[in-house]
Amino acid sequence: MIGAKEVYVKIRRQIFDALDPEVVSEVSRPDLVKQLQSAVDLLIQREQLALSKLVQQEFVNLLADELIGLGPLQNLMDDESISDIMINGADSVYIERNGLVEKAQVTFIDENQLLEIAKRIASRVGRRVDSSSPTCDARLQDGSRVNIVIPPIAIDGTLISIRKFKKQSIDLQKLCEYGAMSPEMAQLLMIAARCRLNILISGGTGSGKTTMLNALSQFISDKERIITIEDAAELRLQQPHVARLETRTAGIENTGLVTQRDLVINSLRMRPDRIIVGECRGPEAFEMLQAMNTGHDGSMSTLHANTPRDALARVEAMVMMATNNLPLEAIRRTIVSAVDIVIQISRLHDGSRKVMSITEVIGLEGANVVMEEIFRFQPNHQQSDDGKVRGSFITAGLMQRSVLMEKARFFGLEDKLSAAFRAGESV
Incomplete structure (x- = not known):
């Protein structure tokens, strides 16, 4: 298509100079395409340009996309x-x-x-x-x-x-089919969501944190009132009783700013059963922890971190943004009593996403947070012929003082949880 770009730029300029933006906004795409087709044909004839019908149609589609699309x-x-x-x-x-x-x-x-x-x-x-x-x-x-x-x-x-x-939501079963986790891990996460454990999903940009959050939310009871808080609404919860909140940037006069922290504070007055924050990245983490510790168990959020321990360290730092008069020990005790499970997700070099670790937060010993890895992905370090990362999901079982086991027992899901571990240990 030699010289076609120059021809298109010339035609585009002439058409855009003649168009009324208000009229364009009121015309449907089929009608706009017809009008553009007539205008392009007229200009090509007037300029005596030798262009095929295919190229002319491409010009029309490009113009239509630019006028009413992206x-x-x-x-x-x-x-x-x-x-x-x-x-x-x-x-x-x-x-x-x-x-x-x-x-x-x-x-x-x-x-x-x-x-x-x-x-x-x-x-x-x-x-x-x-x-x-x-x-x-x-x-x-x-x-x-x-x-x-x-x-x-x-x-x-x-x-x-x-x-x-x-357009289509991905559930835990699909994630298993994609190799992101094992069926036993999916069973455990399903039980954790149903048993109202507080869950943090940690990972890098594009690792699949929001996808995992959407998948876990499918196991929340329809009887619960859920408040979602996001910078840009991405969550698609299927439950009937969902209230969605979205932040707002400041206007021209630098007024009207509504932050995630404002929304978390406000959500506590809305009688939520669960609060789901799309991504914790600042002072709102403090209110989120307070909510988890004051009856809103089963809350979930995502954050950027490389390991489960790094995730808790990031939460510490975010709480310090909100308050500078709490000692570190008090902050850690708040985090340990609030967060039950950390799910670590990574995007690997072959483009696949995997749940690298499911870790339970056990408690504090002195100044150190005690964490127990329930499941982890063990990669096979031998290079595969197709360049794909391969490995296995392994488990060491649950500790005796596991909050997950206690909650599963309370909700009558202890047998299902035990079955998941028996299957996982045999892999």
Whole structure:
């Protein structure tokens, strides 16, 4: 398609100069495509350009995508095999497919086109991005999460990161089929969720923390009132009694800011049975722990950490952001009495996600937190022919003072829990 880009840029400029944005917003896509088809045909004839019908149709689709969609990104958004889209400037677009990152065969005409699309994404969800507010976190209409950074903060051009919203929720059985965990681990997590244990899900970016949180939430009773708190609403709970809260950034006059901490504090006045915080990243961790310790057991959250012990250390640091007058020992006692289970998830170098560890928080011995690993993934260090990470999920069983066993006994699930361990030990 030699010279086609230059021709498209010329046609695009003429059509965009003649369009009324308000009229475009009121026209359906089929009608807009017909009008654009007529306009493109007219301009091609007037300029006496030799273009095939296929190229002309491609021009029309590109124009329609840019006017009412996300421009060059629209095809990537429509491709369900893509989980993440990362734009590092007009000529550098990367995607993640099946856990692996690759460069996409998509470019923007120039920085101005990319910047306009970034501003349109923000404006559609009631946010703004400009020189006075060069960063933006938002949620698209389909539920996808988007982060935008524009110059001068972004040195080499506008940056857009999109975490796409999966239309189908993945449950624990699916995670077992994908090799993320064993059926015995899934059984244990199902029991932990039903028995109202407080659960932290720890892992890196893109490791599957929100997917795991969604999967665990499916085992919450329909009779419970659940409050969810998120920066960008991603959780899809199936229970009938769910109240969803979402943070809000400050407006133009730097007013109207609503933080996760504000929402956690407010949620305690809403008579919740469980509180689910999409991701703990700051002072809201203090209120979250207080809630877990004051009758809202069965609460869940995610955070970024590399190991279960690191996860508790991060919670310590987040609590210190909220209060500087609590001694470290008191903070640790609060954490130990609040958190029951830490699930560690990782994305491995072959693109797969695995539950690396399920660890129970036992208590304090002196100043040290005692943790017991219930299940762990033991990788096979021999290189496989296809480059896939292989290994086995192993368990050492439960300790005598396990909170999980006590809760399972209380909820009448002790036999199911014991069966999971008998099967796990025989693997």
